[in-house]
Amino acid sequence: MELVAAMQRIVGAKNVIYEPHRLHVFSCDGYVAEPSLPRAVVMPTNTDEVAAVVRWLHQHKIPFLPRGAGTGLSGGAIPLNGEVIISLVKMKKLLSVDFENLRAVVQPGLVNLNLTKLITGEGYYYAPDPSSQSVCTIGGNLAENAGGSHCLKYGVTTNHIVAAKFVLPDGEVIDVGSGFGDPIGYDILGLIVGSEGTLGIATEITVRILKKPQAVKTALAMFDRVEDASNTVSAIIGAGIIPAAIEMMDQLAMQAVDKSNYHVGYPTDIEAVLLIEVDGLAAGLEEDAGRVVEICEQNHVRMVKVAGSEAERSLWWSSRKMAFGAIGRVSPDYIVQDGVIPRTKLTEVLQRIADISCESGLPIANVFHAGDGNLHPLICYDSRIPGETEKAMRVGSEVLRVCVDVGGTITGEHGVGIEKVEEMRYQFGEADLAAQLAMRDVFNPGALCNAGKLIPSPARCVEVKQARWTTGRNAAGVEG
Amino acid sequence: MELVAAMQRIVGAKNVIYEPHRLHVFSCDGYVAEPSLPRAVVMPTNTDEVAAVVRWLHQHKIPFLPRGAGTGLSGGAIPLNGEVIISLVKMKKLLSVDFENLRAVVQPGLVNLNLTKLITGEGYYYAPDPSSQSVCTIGGNLAENAGGSHCLKYGVTTNHIVAAKFVLPDGEVIDVGSGFGDPIGYDILGLIVGSEGTLGIATEITVRILKKPQAVKTALAMFDRVEDASNTVSAIIGAGIIPAAIEMMDQLAMQAVDKSNYHVGYPTDIEAVLLIEVDGLAAGLEEDAGRVVEICEQNHVRMVKVAGSEAERSLWWSSRKMAFGAIGRVSPDYIVQDGVIPRTKLTEVLQRIADISCESGLPIANVFHAGDGNLHPLICYDSRIPGETEKAMRVGSEVLRVCVDVGGTITGEHGVGIEKVEEMRYQFGEADLAAQLAMRDVFNPGALCNAGKLIPSPARCVEVKQARWTTGRNAAGVEG
Structure with a gap:
């Protein structure tokens, strides 16, 4: 095969994978669409090799795409068109x-x-x-x-x-x-x-x-009502404090986490918990944390506590960071959505999501970056039940429309990839998308490089559609 | 004239200027190149009018450019090709x-x-x-x-x-x-x-x-040696403090300012003064300011003082912000340069600038954003002396090359415009500039909109060259 020989000449035989059984691991990423095999995987070790590989592929009109660790959640590294994958894993200096x-x-x-x-x-x-x-x-x-x-x-x-x-x-x-x-x-x-x-x-x-910041203070605040937690987020920012992080988890997420290895002991009847971290110079940080606690209290917090030790802080953070994995233990499947809304719309949008959950019958947990208004609704479903996967996808799409309708966006950090390429049409007008396409065409006129991602084409190819509407288990349990 | 009639139809007669004597004020901006008259000035009042004006001009292949207040220092708003100027001054809501x-x-x-x-x-x-x-x-x-x-x-x-x-x-x-x-x-x-x-x-x-930040503390620090002032800048950032501002003025600038209305009383033998401002929540700010003072002392400051009143702070800031104007009083003409360097190269580059000043015989004052490494050398000259304008331009260019050579850039905030369009070739390689040109061509394929600015063309037109090398008095005395 001419391709393999050419790639081997550039990067050396040991850095080219072409045997079908070894290609499988590169057929998907963190977004579990129908797997799609690359025709080869090349692992260059420096800029010159990458350039030489790309030049050859371009001359021979063979599609290709770059790949890092393959943890992306929107399918950006899936070789929809049998692309040659240029893996950057050997360039890690x-x-x-x-x-x-x-x-x-x-x-x-x-x-x-x-x-x-x-x-x-x-x-x-x-x-x-x-x-x-x-x-x-x-x-x-x-x-x-x-x-x-x-x-x-x-x-x-x-x-x-x-x-x-x-x-x-x-x-x-x-x-x-x-x-x-x-x-x-x-x-x-x-x-x-x-x-x-x-x-x-x-x-x-x-x-x-x-x-590294001289000092860090982390507070955990539990609220009877989501609304009070949401108001607390706005009030902290409104007070001119910029915490390093404000994370929120709702009841369903807390319950899942408390069943995992990261048992914090959340009361079962609270609706929301906030994890609020301030950092900076040690001087004044105590006062900052005090202000945060005060604002929580003004907003009817049930219990608020500043971490007394690094161990306690670390447990709280682990319970937050492992929440996705924890949901994976209580639901056979879930879709991680990712949308952005104005902070002041938190209460309204979380209520809309709860309504959508009720209407659809699919539980939705919320674990997210509340300070940025960056939502991560986790839509729980069971792919073994016929039609439920499609229902979960529809629910995800509906949630994103709610985000756009209140002035937000369809992704905060997980990207568009193949997952949200259609939702781009909801976010943008025709002229806006034409400008986006024109941008791509400057660099990538033949769309040899990672076609079918990010920007919807005027006439979208069938393969993309298929990949998009076929999902499976999300084994990764990681997120942005 | 068809153009004027068409414009009047779109924005109304009172919002179109075409009489030659009224066009003069639009023939230049803060970069004093040879004036160049626009063929007309149009003042739309909303998006639809702007779009209609642009559509008509595009259809008739008439060049145009947008203009704000005309305070730009690199010539971006100069109608080199007799452009129709679309002035946005009536859209100020x-x-x-x-x-x-x-x-x-x-x-x-x-x-x-x-x-x-x-x-x-x-x-x-x-x-x-x-x-x-x-x-x-x-x-x-x-x-x-x-x-x-x-x-x-x-x-x-x-x-x-x-x-x-x-x-x-x-x-x-x-x-x-x-x-x-x-x-x-x-x-x-x-x-x-x-x-x-x-x-x-x-x-x-x-x-x-x-x-608005709850509180602000401003320190003024005077140094016998530029090197100590430079080291102080790096040491403050290195300590993990991010001041709102760190400004530096050298001896020549201080002397000029002290002759103006903003007399601070700088000792005549100090080489550099720093204005350092920290802001944020009141809690802890006293300690931040204390740390700043301490770092100044570790770096052999002669005198450092925290402003005791808003009046004192305001005087210090005025003396900084009016420094350009003050130079204008002691030198018949000056060119404000604008380059960026790594903070750690401050001492080295200021020495190189002093050498360039010696070699050329033109005094150079330095007033700049030291925290960002954003230099503003003010090259003093007298345009009445034959050849001195050209010499000052060459010196400016030489200073920019020094910035690029140490890993910096040819502009921090004043833009490229027509002033630095040639220096872009020193900053970027051919392939980099080709990518830049390709970007422009996506949006602006016929280059009807503000041609001859920002990106050097492979074959640069003579008009641009002329404008660039013809300068005059800089009356504005303002900067970024």
């Missing part, structure tokens, strides 16, 4: 670090948490913290503009990437952004971040690193 | 404000400071604060991705604009960004911010507003 200027240069395959591990000894860290951070890669985070619990204060991935070396879909290598200073000319770097692998492949990424 | 969700929707002609004035009573403000903020418009800020003294902590304009209604160069209207949540699909909004009016015209802009 920290290339350089400049502590004084707070910059690090990494390869795209470096695991998010590993960057922090490599610099933590010096007192620094990399801020974006998707729940999958122990496995997902910084290249994948760039592609999805990944979020995380602490993005309320620190911002999402796009706020932490300042420059990149980028291989265009024809194999040309460009430099975008700059190590220091804001973008010059058009902000192409900003365009690339969040482009879900449809514009090319980042092969060297310059990120901001941060000094 | 605050359309709506949502305090709870921290959003405001404004028209592009609203003056930056006026937005803050309109919401200050409720305790809110708009953060980006270019020195021209009392006259410049938010639409112009969007076009230039304007900065300001407090961008160290709060970020530049792109961090404060979340959505826009945008008229493309063919008159089509698109919505970009979203009021809540991060960008969905390609971040076209991010591309538009900082595109210097070359991609179209924003007609409704949704911005973040912020709660």
Whole structure:
């Protein structure tokens, strides 16, 4: 096979996978659509190899797509068209670090948490913290503009990437952004971040690193009513406090978590719990935490407590971060939705979601980044019951429409991928989507690179539709 | 004249200027190139009128450009090709404000400071604060991705604009960004911010507003040596403190300011002064300011003082913000340069600038945002001396090359415009610039909209060259 031989010449025989039984693991990602086999997987080790691979594929009009750890939840790394997968897992070096200027240069395959591990000894860290951070890669985070619990204060991935070396879909290598200073000319770097692998492949990424905060205070607040918890979120922000994180879990999520290994002991009759974290210089942080407690009390909290030890804080965070997995234990299947709403609409939208749950008969748990208004409704269903998968998908779509209707969006951090490509039509008008398509066509005119993702085509191909409406078990249990 | 009649039909007779004597004021902006007359100026009052004007001009292949207050320092609003100027000054409404969700929707002609004035009573403000903020418009800020003294902590304009209604160069209207949540699909909004009016015209802009900080502490620190001041900047950031602002002035600037109305009484033998401001919740701010003072002392400060009153703070800030004007009093002419460097290179680069000043015989004052590494060397010269204007331009160019050579960029906040279109070739490689051009061509294929700015063409037209190398007196005395 000419393709395999050519790839082997570029990256070496051991870095090309083409045997069907070894390709299966690359047929899906965190979004469990119908698996679709790539024609090969290539694992380059540097920019030149990526460029050479892409150049060859482009010349031979063979479709391809980049892949990090494959933890994406919207299907961005699924080879719908039998693409050659360019896996970045062998490009996982920290290339350089400049502590004084707070910059690090990494390869795209470096695991998010590993960057922090490599610099933590010096007192620094990399801020974006998707729940999958122990496995997902910084290249994948760039592609999805990944979020995380602490993005309320620190911002999402796009706020932490300042420059990149980028291989265009024809194999040309460009430099975008700059190590220091804001973008010059058009902000192409900003365009690339969040482009879900449809514009090319980042092969060297310059990120901001941060000094670890001197101190952290974490409060756990339990509320009889969702409304009081929601009002508390708005009141904290309204008071001019910017916590590092404000996370919310509802009753169903708490109950699931309390059945798992992370037993906090939530009362069974409270409707919502908030996890509120403030960080910064030690001076004044006690007062900040005091203000947070006070605001909870003004909003009829049943119980609020500041963590007395790192162990207690860690238990609370684990119970939050493992909530998705916990839901997986109490429901045979679930779909993680991801939408954004204005903070002030929390009560209204959570009520609408509860109504949708009632009407459909499918339980919906809510575990989410309340401070950003970034909802993650977990729609529980059983794929063994005929028609229930489709019903769950419809319910998810309905929830997203509610988000858009109150002025929000169809995704906060999980991306569009193949999952929400149709919902883009609900979010945007025709002219808006035409501009988006035009953007793609500049870089990726033949759509050889990751076709069928992110932007709906005027005439969408049948394969995409099929993948989208076929789901299965979500084994990953991780989220952004 | 068909053009005038058509424009009058769309926006009304009183909103079209075509008489030559009234066009003169629109022939230049804050970058004093050779004036170039527009063929007409049109002042629409809403999105539909802007779209109709653009559609007509596009159909008739007549070049045009948008203009805010005309305070830009890089020539972005100069009608090099006799463009029809679409002035946004009549679109200056605050359309709506949502305090709870921290959003405001404004028209592009609203003056930056006026937005803050309109919401200050409720305790809110708009953060980006270019020195021209009392006259410049938010639409112009969007076009230039304007900065300001407090961008160290709060970020530049792109961090404060979340959505826009945008008229493309063919008159089509698109919505970009979203009021809540991060960008969905390609971040076209991010591309538009900082595109210097070359991609179209924003007609409704949704911005973040912020709660005013509870408290502010401002320190003034005087140093015998520039090196100590530079080290102090790095040490403050290195300590994990993010001040709202760290501004630096050198000896020449201080002397000029002390001769103006803002007499602070700087000792004549100190080499540098820092203005350092911390803000936030009152609790803990005293300690923050104490840490700043301590770090200054560790770095051999001669004198450091925290402002004891709002009057004192205000005097210090005025002396900083009026420094450009003050230089204008002691030098017949000056060029404000604008480059960015890594903070840790401050000492080295300031020394290089001093060397360049010595070699050229032209005095250079430095007044700048030290915390961001955003330099503003003011190159003093006398245009009445033959050849000195050209020499000052060459010196400016040389300074920018020094910035790029240490890993920085050719502009921090003043934009590229016509001023630095050639320096783009020093910043970027050919492939990078080709990508930039491709971006422009998506939106603006015939380059009818603000041609000759921002991106150097493969074959640059003679007019641009002429404008660039013809300068005059800079009367504005304002900067970003």
